[in-house]
Amino acid sequence: MASAPTPLRTALIGLSSSATTSWASAAHLPGLLSPTGRSKLPITALLNSSVSAAQSAIQVYKLAPDTKAYGSPEDLANDPDVDLVICNTRVDTHFATILPSVRKGKDVFVEWPIAAGPKEVETLVREARESGSRVAVGLQRRWAPPAVKLREVIRDGLGGKTLGKILSVDVRAFGGTIDRDVVPEGLAYFLDRKVGGNVVVIGNGHLLDTVLSVVGDLESSSVHSQLQLQRPNVRVRDPSTNKIIKTIRSDVPDLISLHGTLQSSSATFSYLFRRGQPFPGTPALTWTINLEYGEIRLVSPSGLSLELGEPATIHVHWFDSNEVEEVKWEWDAEQATLPPSARNVISTLVAFADRKAPGDGWVSLEDAANRARLIEGFLAEWEKSQK
Structure with missing residues (x-):
């Protein structure tokens, strides 16, 4: 019998404690804190605009006290204890915040749109091919x-x-x-x-x-x-x-x-x-x-x-x-317990964490x-x- 895939130690980019609207807190966090999310995608780090902003979010959302706080995409990318990086920032910062992790070969989930323009998209495609990074995009609908x-x-x-x-x-x-x-x-x-x-x-x-x-x-x-x-x-x-x-x-x-x-x-x-x-x-x-x-x-x-x-x-x-x-x-029963905006997101993240093939639950x-x-x-x- 095949063993279950190893959980992906997960970092969230853009889980803000002060933003007017936050897709990370509305659509990603509820599923990640569900029983399935905790077992397959444990949150181990946050990246925000500064270390203090990340620390504030850790406190506001009552994440584990040992959750790491980062203010630099490069520092996050260099953390060997992070397997998956999830990007929820405004689209014009997607490229800069995920590129270091893509280059390190980490798994990455970036919300749609991929990046602000075609040159950035093509660069990410090329860098992912070279590093072997698995990159999923939030077309979960x-x-x-x-x-x-x-x-x-x-x-x-x-x-x-x-x-x-x-x-x-x-x-x-x-x-x-x-x-x-x-x-x-x-x-x-x-x-x-x-x-x-x-x-x-x-x-x-x-x-x-x-x-x-x-x-x-x-x-x-x-x-x-x-x-x-x-x-x-x-x-x-x-x-x-x-x-x-x-x-x-x-x-x-x-x-x-x-x-x-x-x-x-x-x-x-x-x-x-x-x-x-x-x-x-x-x-x-x-x-x-x-x-x-x-x-x-x-x-x-x-x-x-x-x-x-x-x-x-x-x-x-x-x-x-x-x-x-x-x-x-x-x-399904577990999705129905979550806020509507979180239901498709967690199913896609779980498919990604389970190492399913592209097109089988994730894009x-x-x-x-x-x-x-x-x-x-x-x-x-x-x-x-x-x-």
Whole structure:
């Protein structure tokens, strides 16, 4: 009988005790402190902007007193007692904080987007190949239960009935920010293209990746993209007072329209994403997959993430009987005990800790880099058209 994989002694980058928003504390920490997380991914170190900031976070989150505190990515990378580094910082600091650990050959999990720009992404890919570092990227929504269920239904059908091959896919999505022309102060960087974190690569990027993970990749030569910046002047709101404090000129598109064909089936692919809220009563996401013998429709009423807000629903319309059948999905027992934002994250981290193959519960750096190149191509084409 094969022995269980050795636990990965884990360091968190970006677990802040003072940040307005913290993906590390909301989405990573709950799972890491669960029984499974503690056994497979024990937290042994933190890296923050300074040693004192890391020490403060250790106290605030009541981590073990022997948890090491670092203020330098190089010092963390040189720690032989750290096996895995998890990066949760803002995207424009991803590269600098993980590169030393990648070069040391450590395991690394970096949240999506990988880095602020294509040159940084390509450098990380090259350095990981040279060092042998395993790098996972936080595109964990591929394994959200609704996405897993869609793949099962497309592959196996329902009740002994098959749906046949995919003929067309249509996606209509709204979100990324709550309002079309207002952002909270903490997300003002969404309006600055060079930072690398914005609704095109984050909200839209996660959704597009999830969709393509279900229906298959696009034939690159077939893709036509149309991006638009409809609302360049965006107001910034102070959440503490709810008052508008300034207006920023955005250089990030807020509407994306894609058309193409799928590699595997030559099916037609149509995709629309618009930043901000939809028309009242319209779901945040409506995703239909038209197949030979029926059509699948997923509706996410309140958000694009499938796991947050009001739960997504899946229905199948059978053409022969004209009946509509609901498809149930659920979280596994341990995931259900965690906050929604933490459920997909811990399942991906556990798959990584269990040394599963890339694509089996986690997304490799090279796979994610291909997705980043696709989205960067849309943006580069749009920027060229603006000149």
